[in-house]
Amino acid sequence: MPNLASARYGKDNVRVCKVQRDEKTGFHTVTEMTVSCLLEGQIETSYTAADNSVVVATDSIKNTIYIKAKEHPVNPPELYASLLGQHFLDKYPHISTAHVNLAVHRWTRLEVDGAPHPHSFYRDGQETRNVEVAVSRGPGGIRIKSSIVGLSVFKSTGSAFHGFVRDEYTTLPETWDRILSTDVDCSWTWKPFDTVEAVQQRVERFDKAWESARGIILRLFAVEESPSVQNTMYKMSEQILEAVPEVDRVDFALPNKHYFELDLSWHKGIKNTGKDAEVYVPQSGPNGLIKCEVARDETTLAHR
Numbered sequence: 001m002p003n004l005a006s007a008r009y010g011k012d013n014v015r016v017c018k019v020q021r022d023e024k025t026g027f028h029t030v031t032e033m034t035v036s037c038l039l040e041g042q043i044e045t046s047y048t049a050a051d052n053s054v055v056v057a058t059d060s061i062k063n064t065i066y067i068k069a070k071e072h073p074v075n076p077p078e079l080y081a082s083l084l085g086q087h088f089l090d091k092y093p094h095i096s097t098a099h100v101n102l103a104v105h106r107w108t109r110l111e112v113d114g115a116p117h118p119h120s121f122y123r124d125g126q127e128t129r130n131v132e133v134a135v136s137r138g139p140g141g142i143r144i145k146s147s148i149v150g151l152s153v154f155k156s157t158g159s160a161f162h163g164f165v166r167d168e169y170t171t172l173p174e175t176w177d178r179i180l181s182t183d184v185d186c187s188w189t190w191k192p193f194d195t196v197e198a199v200q201q202r203v204e205r206f207d208k209a210w211e212s213a214r215g216i217i218l219r220l221f222a223v224e225e226s227p228s229v230q231n232t233m234y235k236m237s238e239q240i241l242e243a244v245p246e247v248d249r250v251d252f253a254l255p256n257k258h259y260f261e262l263d264l265s266w267h268k269g270i271k272n273t274g275k276d277a278e279v280y281v282p283q284s285g286p287n288g289l290i291k292c293e294v295a296r297d298e299t300t301l302a303h304r
């Protein structure tokens with residue numbers, strides 16, 4: 001007899017834009033995000049017995065995403081996602097967990113003649129600020145993971161990779177000076193919260209953590225003489241754990257985007273390798289993919 005081992009459903013890719021207008025200053029603030037909200041609970045019969053009486057329609061879930069964005073602040077995204085998730089538990093007794101994932105897209109204020117413009121913005125990169133919030137009943141029921149996704153960085157020196165395994169499968173030469181480029185995907189997991197009020201009380205910490213993590217990543221990327229992606233991301237994780245005490249885990253996933261040297265000596269003896277390298281060939285694939293999860297102490301991985 002088959003068994004429904006797990007089930008969740010909801011609306012994905014809900015696009016929301018909120019404009020907040022400060023009447024006094026005339027300044028507007030824009031937040032654009034893409035939201036996913038999936039519900040879990042006593043919904044088995046909708047799958048196994050065509051019982052739609054337990055189904056909150058995904059269309060209603062979409063409507064709720066918009067209504068909660070109107071009723072509450074959407075910043076920081078950790079708070080909005082917690083409020084939205086809690087709503088489904090408060091409203092529907094048979095729902096046990098709401099999973100709210102969202103990505104905030106960048107709209108950076110334009111400067112015109114050196115002054116911040118009150119209502120015009122531009123997209124300065126594909127980077128997003130993401131949150132994954134799971135709201136369940138009971139103590140520690142609100143689990144929040146915040147992240148930076150798609151922050152593209154490049155350095156033209158200050159990166160090496162040598163001393164790796166050399167055997168009959170190896171062709172890669174050791175290097176003491178290479179290009180390093182990646183799209184940062186970094187997450188930090190907060191110690192669980194008991195209630196939305198507890199999230200609200202710490203509300204200023206979420207933006208600060210995002211700023212700290214982003215600052216650490218960019219600074220270390222630039223200033224460090226990197227011996228490998230692995231070691232650089234571990235150092236970034238250590239510094240983020242140090243800077244944000246309420247976080248008990250940091251995860252990284254970094255593609256190593258390769259830039260190949262190009263031998264042009266066939267054309268008039270042009271020198272374009274080693275210390276003469278100037279023109280490179282960016283590779284769209286394959287890329288390295290280096291991941292790690294760094295916990296504050298050995299017990300915290302159990303939170304997953």
Ligand SMILES: O=c1[nH]c(=O)c2[nH]c(=O)[nH]c2[nH]1
Binds near residue numbers: 229230
């Ligand atoms: O920083 C790196 N880590 C690796 O594991 C690796 N493997 C590789 O081919 N190049 C690199 N670079």
